[in-house]
Amino acid sequence: MRDERIRKAEDLRNILRRIDGRGYKAYKDTEGIYAFENFTLFVDHVQGDPFATPSRARVRVPQQVAGFPNDTFKSKSREIALRDFLTRRFSESARKFCNGNRGTGKSGIISIDRPGQEILERTSAFIEEFHVEARFIMGLPAFGRRIAGRHAEAMFFDELPKIVESSLFFKSLDSKELYKHTETAEDADFLRNQLEKMNLVAFVADKSILPRASGIDQRPLTEGKVVPFESPKSLQVKVKLPNKGEITGMGIPKGITLIVGGGYHGKSTFLKALELGVYNHIPGDGREFVVTNPYAVKIRAEDGRRIEKADISPFITNLPFSQETKDFSTDNASGSTSQAANIIEALEVGAKLLLIDEDTSATNFMIRDHRMQELVSKDKEPITPFIDKAQQLHKDLGVSTILVIGGSGDYFDVADHVICMIKYKPHNLTKEAGEIVKKYKAERKPEGGMKFGKITERIPIAGSFDPRKGRKPVKVSPKGLKTIMFGLHHIDLSGIEQLVDTSQTHAIGDAIYFAMKHMDGKLTLKEIVDKILKDVKENGLDTLNYWPVGDYAVFRELELASAINRLRTLSVKQKG
Numbered sequence: 092m093r094d095e096r097i098r099k100a101e102d103l104r105n106i107l108r109r110i111d112g113r114g115y116k117a118y119k120d121t122e123g124i125y126a127f128e129n130f131t132l133f134v135d136h137v138q139g140d141p142f143a144t145p146s147r148a149r150v151r152v153p154q155q156v157a158g159f160p161n162d163t164f165k166s167k168s169r170e171i172a173l174r175d176f177l178t179r180r181f182s183e184s185a186r187k188f189c190n191g192n193r194g195t196g197k198s199g200i201i202s203i204d205r206p207g208q209e210i211l212e213r214t215s216a217f218i219e220e221f222h223v224e225a226r227f228i229m230g231l232p233a234f235g236r237r238i239a240g241r242h243a244e245a246m247f248f249d250e251l252p253k254i255v256e257s258s259l260f261f262k263s264l265d266s267k268e269l270y271k272h273t274e275t276a277e278d279a280d281f282l283r284n285q286l287e288k289m290n291l292v293a294f295v296a297d298k299s300i301l302p303r304a305s306g307i308d309q310r311p312l313t314e315g316k317v318v319p320f321e322s323p324k325s326l327q328v329k330v331k332l333p334n335k336g337e338i339t340g341m342g343i344p345k346g347i348t349l350i351v352g353g354g355y356h357g358k359s360t361f362l363k364a365l366e367l368g369v370y371n372h373i374p375g376d377g378r379e380f381v382v383t384n385p386y387a388v389k390i391r392a393e394d395g396r397r398i399e400k401a402d403i404s405p406f407i408t409n410l411p412f413s414q415e416t417k418d419f420s421t422d423n424a425s426g427s428t429s430q431a432a433n434i435i436e437a438l439e440v441g442a443k444l445l446l447i448d449e450d451t452s453a454t455n456f457m458i459r460d461h462r463m464q465e466l467v468s469k470d471k472e473p474i475t476p477f478i479d480k481a482q483q484l485h486k487d488l489g490v491s492t493i494l495v496i497g498g499s500g501d502y503f504d505v506a507d508h509v510i511c512m513i514k515y516k517p518h519n520l521t522k523e524a525g526e527i528v529k530k531y532k533a534e535r536k537p538e539g540g541m542k543f544g545k546i547t548e549r550i551p552i553a554g555s556f557d558p559r560k561g562r563k564p565v566k567v568s569p570k571g572l573k574t575i576m577f578g579l580h581h582i583d584l585s586g587i588e589q590l591v592d593t594s595q596t597h598a599i600g601d602a603i604y605f606a607m608k609h610m611d612g613k614l615t616l617k618e619i620v621d622k623i624l625k626d627v628k629e630n631g632l633d634t635l636n637y638w639p640v641g642d643y644a645v646f647r648e649l650e651l652a653s654a655i656n657r658l659r660t661l662s663v664k665q666k667g
């Protein structure tokens with residue numbers, strides 16, 4: 092039976108000495124709670140062998156010792172940013188003070204979740220009035236399967252206290268850096284919250300650095316010529332941030348905005364920055380004040396995906412052999428049907444801004460030009476291209492679009508704003524595009540009808556979710572960033588471009604399991620994902636598990652729904 096009393100740190104030392112050299116299972120005896128000089132240690136879960144997932148532990152430092160002033164975490168924004176900051180410092184300290192390899196398998200490691208460029212709410216660190224908590228993993232050391240007790244002792248009694256003292260004590264931290272971190276995040280949240288009032292869907296601060304170091308490195312580009320962002324005067328707006336004060340930048344208004352320009356002039360880079368503008372970024376990232384509507388969603392073609400009873404009729408009707416599109420299902424979607432479904436499913440759970448790049452779109456979904464309309468009449472073409480639906484999306488549903496399209500001037504007809512990227516700098520060419528529209532009349536005929544069409548909500552059926560694997564009743568785990576193993580089923584998230592962190596993937600996987608208990612045959616997918624996010628907002632990510640987990644990061648309704656929609660066994664019924 093696990094000991095729930097708070098024991099003396101020396102008791103842990105004695106256990107380690109006693110079990111030194113014994114079989115690995117004896118490490119189980121260390122599970123429990125220990126009072127160290129400056130913190131309380133929780134050994135929550137001990138791994139089964141030296142190769143298994145490392146053991147889970149936590150430390151709690153009382154604020155009398157940790158000493159964080161109230162203003163370092165007084166607002167929700169600051170609290171989340173400080174927790175992120177502490178995670179980063181703990182991670183650095185662990186790399187510095189932990190000796191690493193101390194035997195077989197994962198022996199000797201101490202590590203904590205490692206954030207990237209985004210500042211996300213995570214379960215790796217917590218701060219509140221009375222204490223600071225960090226959650227980490229330890230590879231309890233062994234040689235073969237024999238416990239290396241002396242090495243474990245060094246980890247717990249030398250390394251861990253150094254890591255804790257250097258990363259979780261306010262006085263050990265660079266306070267300037269700390270405040271910069273929390274204030275930047277607070278400003279970014281403020282800015283994002285201002286968008287609606289300013290009638291904008293996105294804001295990109297002047298001097299932002301949008302390009303990344305490389306396709307596999309999300310840090311800012313520093314080599315060669317890097318062109319900082321500079322708003323065209325006509326779209327420039329000023330905002331006063333609570334900490335940084337006044338900044339200027341480009342405001343992208345609601346409606347339909349095209350990003351045009353020559354190849355390699357920075358269009359996709361610009362859009363990518365907007366996609367990730369739903370998150371806050373660390374100081375020095377270059378995108379600290381690039382923010383988008385929190386319900387912005389990247390839409391792309393994703394052929395091969397499964398679709399379950401989606402009403403894609405606003406975009407697609409009259410498929411060959413009278414396949415139904417009001418409740419369309421397929422195990423192998425085409426480029427265009429997948430892109431249509433991605434939009435419909437995003438609208439179903441509350442998307443407010445669609446971000447689309449021609450690079451990852453199905454051409455026949457985006458445009459049908461005049462000559463093609465002449466050759467293939469409307470009654471032989473199931474697809475209503477996006478160009479004929481974009482304005483209705485805005486008018487009927489209040490959903491804006493930002494679209495990278497270098498290849499079709501037909502889109503000028505439906506655009507509210509046209510931004511042209513020239514050598515990585517945006518120019519407002521709305522007027523010029525308008526003149527071209529007058530001069531060269533469009534010959535294509537709009538095909539979109541009068542209304543966008545109805546969004547049909549769907550009700551997921553709990554029985555179609557099976558988290559079992561072998562003898563385990565529940566086995567859900569992330570496999571890297573873009574895959575969730577749900578029982579025996581792969582969920583492929585490679586088309587979900589706004590997923591940035593494996594800890595989000597982890598949390599989403601567990602949230603799917605958690606969602607099952609809300610599936611009563613009445614609640615819609617939207618109602619279910621909203622419930623879960625509300626619960627997470629009120630009670631934290633810990634609500635997704637029975638025990639404390641150190642590697643969850645926050646996600647949105649949109650990504651959770653996306654993952655559920657990609658479970659290949661999913662079965663739903665339409666509402667109404």
Ligand code: ADP
Pocket residue numbers: 301302303312316317318319320352353354355356357358359360361512515
């Ligand atoms: P497009 O979509 O217009 O074809 P990309 O956005 O893919 O162009 O950009 C092309 C290249 O230019 C990429 O390698 C990108 O990293 C780089 N790039 C983009 N913006 C900038 C910038 N502001 N300064 C320097 N290089 C940039």
Ligand code: MG
Pocket residue numbers: 358359360450
């Ligand atoms: Mg591109």
